[in-house]
Amino acid sequence: MIAVLCGAALGLAGCSSSSPAAPSEYKVKFDTSKGEFVVQVHRDWSPLGADRFYELVKSGFYDEARFFRVVPGFVVQWGINKDPKVTAEWRDKRIADDPVKESNRPGTVSFATSGAGTRTTQLFVNLASNARLDAIGFSPFGEVIEGMEAVARLYPGYSEEPEQQLIETQGNAYLEKFYPNLDYIKTAHVE
Structure with missing residues (x-):
């Protein structure tokens, strides 16, 4: 189960923390096909993660992204852009790990990882x-403070079936063709 969160391990050499510093606390509203939810980010929990999330949201990266992995009782995962070209631009922009300061409790948000860095x-x-997940380096940077019921309604029927490599190379075209019932993010923006 954890192995699916983790893919093939990549080296630390490509790590970068060049994301601009985010505010110490901020909120991001996700408008999804199942309703809205709001993430409260605490930069002190995971500074590099909070900075990267801020940068991605401000750039519109998550707009129209699919929730491609929904495992009831475990996680809801997303974060591959609808456009393979945009995904490719970010593929090697890795950030270093933050120490785990908060536990992966219900409603917390963390970056998925395929190994250190x-x-x-x-x-x-x-x-x-x-x-x-705490002991293996998944560092929460925020928590859902509104709309967890919308997160709970995201379509779980495909579970872990969508292949991440195909999502990365074909984008939403692959998901729309083979996994048409996936829920998605309409827009995400900093409040």
Whole structure:
């Protein structure tokens, strides 16, 4: 299960923390096909993660992204851009790991990773207490403070079926063809 969050490990050499500093606290509203939810970000929990998330939201990266992995009782995952060209631009823009200061409890938001120093754009919301993820470096940077019921309604029927490599190379075209019931983000913006 954890292995699916983690893909092939990549080296630390490509790590970068060039994202501009975000405010110490900020909120991001996600308008989705199942309603809205709001993430409160605490930069002191995970500074590099909070900075990268801020940069991605401000750039519109998550607009029209699909929730491609919904595992009830575990996580909801997203963060591959609708356009493979945009995804490719971010593929090697990894950020270093932040120490884990908060536990992966229900409603917290963390970056997905494929090993040390590999965080880029993919995120997940914890649907349960996933404290086991703390010990392997998944550092929450925020928490859903409104709309967790919308997150709970996201379509779980495909579970872990969509292939991330195909999403990265084909974007939403792949998901719309083979996984048409996936829920998606209409827009995400800093409030």
